[in-house]
Amino acid sequence: MADELIRRAHGGDKAALNELLTSERNRVRNFCRRRLGTFGGMLPEKASEIAQSVLAIAAKRCEQGKLAQMGSRYDLRAYINGIATKKVASLCRKERRRREIKAPAAVEGAKAQTTSSESAAHRNAVVNRVIQQLEDPLEQDIAVLISDGCQFKDIPSRLRPKHGNVSRHKIDRTREKLKRRLEREDSTLRSR
Numbered sequence: 365m366a367d368e369l370i371r372r373a374h375g376g377d378k379a380a381l382n383e384l385l386t387s388e389r390n391r392v393r394n395f396c397r398r399r400l401g402t403f404g405g406m407l408p409e410k411a412s413e414i415a416q417s418v419l420a421i422a423a424k425r426c427e428q429g430k431l432a433q434m435g436s437r438y439d440l441r442a443y444i445n446g447i448a449t450k451k452v453a454s455l456c457r458k459e460r461r462r463r464e465i466k467a468p469a470a471v472e473g474a475k476a477q478t479t480s481s482e483s484a485a486h487r488n489a490v491v492n493r494v495i496q497q498l499e500d501p502l503e504q505d506i507a508v509l510i511s512d513g514c515q516f517k518d519i520p521s522r523l524r525p526k527h528g529n530v531s532r533h534k535i536d537r538t539r540e541k542l543k544r545r546l547e548r549e550d551s552t553l554r555s556r
Contacts, residue, residue: 370382373428374426385422385423388419389415390440392444394411395445396412396451398457399449400452400455401453414448414455415448419447421447422443490523490546490549494549496543498541502527503531503541506519506530507538507542507555509523510538510542511542519535
């Protein structure tokens, strides 16, 4: 049945294409939701929007005849999953750049004693600046998770999709580097 729908969709039957993509909608949305969860739990509410966008791309490419080599539903699913994975990764990169990094409550020794929203905003700016000064993208991602208050044991699993396996030693070294740089910034600010 599904293979017949694919053949009809390639033949230009819009009803078949619509039926095929409608049957895939929930699966794609759930796939996107799971992928968003593996990218640090970012924006799971965006899964429906991404799924809709992915299915629109697949429909457009099918109408252009670019999916003619798809012989079965499984080929189509693999193709759609590839588009969804790229869309999710792109969204996560954009959001990670835009995110406001909160004061590092989890970083020991770097005490954020904020009494007003103005000093909290200043502290966040200092933390952002220190994290941006880290040269290694992996260290930057580790520092963002630490500053967000992520549990130490959860950091490797949250970094695995992007960086592969991350050693606890690397996380410890990055935490210490972040702590030293924040302490240096704090002492510089106090001396002014």
